[in-house]
Amino acid sequence: MNRRRHAIATLGVVCALTVLASPALTLQASAAPLPPPPPTQPKKTLEEVRQEIDGLYRQAAVATDAYNLAEEKAKEQSGEIVKLARMVVSGQKRIDDLKARAGAAARAQYRNGGLPDGAQFVLTNDPQLFLDNAGRLKEGQKATSDLLAELTAEQELLTTYTTDASVNWTKLEDNRLKQAAARKEINSKIDAAKKLESQLAAEERARLLRLEEQAQYRAQTAWVNSGVLKGLTGKATPEARRAVEFATAQIGKPYVWGAEGPGSYDCSGLTQSAWASAGRPIPRTSQEQWRLLPHVDIKDMRPGDLIVYFKDASHIGMYVGNGAIVHAPRPGRNVTIAGAGSMEILGVVRPS
Structure with missing residues (x-):
């Protein structure tokens, strides 16, 4: 009988301790809530x-x-x-x-x-x-x-x-x-x-290239439709023809920054080398070519002239006629023919 009363008393103490401990556990849990999950970044298009x-x-x-x-x-x-x-x-x-x-x-x-x-x-x-x-x-x-x-x-x-x-x-x-x-x-x-490119799947990289080409096509179409090419009658001088012939002969060679040929070029390295082949030294960079060479109105443009792109004059190509340029685009691309209006035009300069 005494043993039974002792067991009942022990059970009561344990239950009381459990009841007393429960609010403390609840307070502790509420005092340190789990941090919310980080917001999901929307995937870029x-x-x-x-x-x-x-x-x-x-x-x-x-x-x-x-x-x-x-x-x-x-x-x-x-x-x-x-x-x-x-x-x-x-x-x-x-x-x-x-x-x-x-x-x-x-x-x-x-x-x-x-x-x-x-x-x-x-x-x-x-x-x-x-x-x-x-x-x-x-x-x-x-x-x-x-x-x-x-x-x-x-x-x-x-x-x-x-x-x-x-x-x-x-x-x-x-x-x-x-x-x-x-x-x-x-x-x-x-x-x-x-x-960034490497994180894309092969199919996405192909679509990326098509998007790039479509953006260039839209810009070129709008430029041509503006009537900018109407009335262009300027003919290349003998020196300009030599420069154009040199530049177009480099088509297919890779863009490499800082390169001046003969195996690779950056954009201003190509234009400088082309005009050097015609006996006309010009500055090395696109910004210096824009700053130091005589400026020409687009309506007076002729083959051999250099078209400078973007507000910071960070890109340049050579006009070859019929609304086209030859240029070294960027890393991962080769020297190629492109629409002269496919990028934002800053102006035109004439080395000769």
């Missing part, structure tokens, strides 16, 4: 992906222009440093020669007993000798004066050459840093674009 990829390649093109400009400036500065170094060597040789001549004059004076020629002439007892040598004394004094003036001038030039070389070296290092930063930017944008 293929057109949005196309625009994003196009934007990344555009940014890479801007960085490529910066790289090409820094490279061109670095080449100029390297050439200037070499030229200045040669001038420093030549100047130093000239100074050494002048010093040797001055030393020879000093040694001659020493051999004459330490007296200058003028004093020796004054001390002579022969009036005729004095008269004969007076003219030569005057000439000698002028020669000595000229020698010292020339030596001073050469030393000043040498100092200038050395300073200029130092300035150009600083600029060279600055442009090398710009090249490195631009190279990093280019690769970053291209890698991001390739990553």
Whole structure:
């Protein structure tokens, strides 16, 4: 009987403890709720992906222009440093020669007993000798004066050459840093674009290409329908024909940023090389070609002229007639013929 009462009492304690513990457990659970699931990002449409990829390649093109400009400036500065170094060597040789001549004059004076020629002439007892040598004394004094003036001038030039070389070296290092930063930017944008494309299935990539072609076709159609080509009668000059022939001969070669041929090109590398083949050097980048070459109204456009694209002048192609251009489009594409109005036109420039 006692054992039964003890079991009942024990059971009652356990139940009481359970009841007392339950609110605490409920409070603890309510005090730390589970975080809500992250919002689901809406999947981008293929057109949005196309625009994003196009934007990344555009940014890479801007960085490529910066790289090409820094490279061109670095080449100029390297050439200037070499030229200045040669001038420093030549100047130093000239100074050494002048010093040797001055030393020879000093040694001659020493051999004459330490007296200058003028004093020796004054001390002579022969009036005729004095008269004969007076003219030569005057000439000698002028020669000595000229020698010292020339030596001073050469030393000043040498100092200038050395300073200029130092300035150009600083600029060279600055442009090398710009090249490195631009190279990093280019690769970053291209890698991001390739990553986006790689995440698409094969069928989606094919559709992406069709979307790209359709967007270009719509832009070209609207451009032609605007009547922009009506009245274009300009004929290519002999130099322009050579440039066009060179550019079209590169069709099928791959786009590579920073490339100037012969196996691959970027957009401005193609136009620069084409005009160089015609004997007309032009700036390296599309932005510099737009800035420095003469501008032409579209209604006066003729084959061989260069059409510059986008507000930042980040792309360029060569007009070949009949509303078409030859250009190096972007990474992953080859040099090709395209509609001149298939992209946003900034303006037209004429190298010849």
